[in-house]
Amino acid sequence: MSVPPAAQLPPGLRPGQPLTALAPMQDVTDLPFMRVIAHYGAPDYFFTEFFRVHAQSRPEKHILRSITENQTGRPVFAQLIGEHVPDMVRTVKDLLQYPVAGIDLNMGCPAPKIYKKNVGGGLLRDPAKVDELIGHLRDAVPGVFTVKMRIGFDSTENFEHILGLINKHGVNLLSVHGRTVKEMYRSEVHYDSIGIAARTVRCPVLANGNVTSAAKAGAVLAETGAAGVMIGRHAIRNPWIFRQVREYFEGPVSRRAADGTQGESKDVRETAPPQVFQPTLADVREYIDRLYRETHQPGLPEKVHVAKMKKYLNFVGQSVDAGSLFLHDMRRAMTEAELFAVCDRHLLAEPSRHFAPEPYPGVIARPNCETPLQTCSLDTVTA
């Protein structure tokens, strides 16, 4: 039997402002990356990469580190992916031994390897299973229980039904990536569907998908009436984005309801926002240096470390130059020395030039060729 949503969400950094969260990203949002993001301006909430749950699983040690050794001062939600109720409940109990802000259920991963097992985004095909799973997880989590979902599997047919289940089971926070599983990362984001979620569920909604800048966050919040934004790839590209969103919403904001809403009114900015911090290419060079140092592990071969850096830099490169020249050269670097020589050449020639606040049109962050395509990872995503 599900319980009512008594649990309180942790407060955001600026009470009254929209919430911000770093989206969970497998192979990205580990402890070193959270540290780097917090250095440039932490989000209100962090989410771990997903803990994979199956009969033999135990919470992965490297993901646990992002909870147990996290000194950023911001709450961390532990995300789970799986569908077998006893294994999921066992894992929840394990994870509740650690200082987690809450437990988050993944109902969005679009990788075929995942959804074919009816987990992640695959769950969206089966509302009866969602009802059962969310009900049991709600019972197992005395504190904050959150869900992250897409708007459907191959259509939005089940969307409103599942939103009803979010209410039925007293979920405390819902993150909605405004695409179906089958749309992967390719389509436009359906912010109208996120708006439906914000008007339907009783808990706060985080709008997710292509929130590329503070100004875009403002536009998405105004359109959807969501309580906040969850940002993934564009925080890799621009780690100042959470600071910029806070700056954007600083000062007086007027209250108004989203169009057609039956729910609560939301704080949205209607007056001109204050200037937000604009990083320069020299700032970006420093970010890359910090990322390299933080992601270094003893014994990690240089080639592997460089390949990992290139995955992040695929996103960074979207705002360096309109002609993809940085990306072109960066993708060819094989050693640390080559990589940093490329960075120096492209970022320090005009160090005070601004890093573009939005990605340059047509500059695509495409996967590396170094690694096989597997699950929700940097290798499967283009943007």
Ligand SMILES: Cc1cc2nc3c(=O)[nH]c(=O)nc-3n(C[C@H](O)[C@H](O)[C@H](O)COP(=O)(O)O)c2cc1C
């Ligand atoms: C490399 C990568 C890994 C991801 N891993 C996860 C994950 O572990 N759990 C999850 O719920 N979503 C995962 N996602 C989806 C993101 O959380 C987010 O929903 C998606 O990237 C859209 O947001 P964005 O446009 O701000 O990036 C991943 C996305 C990327 C790019």
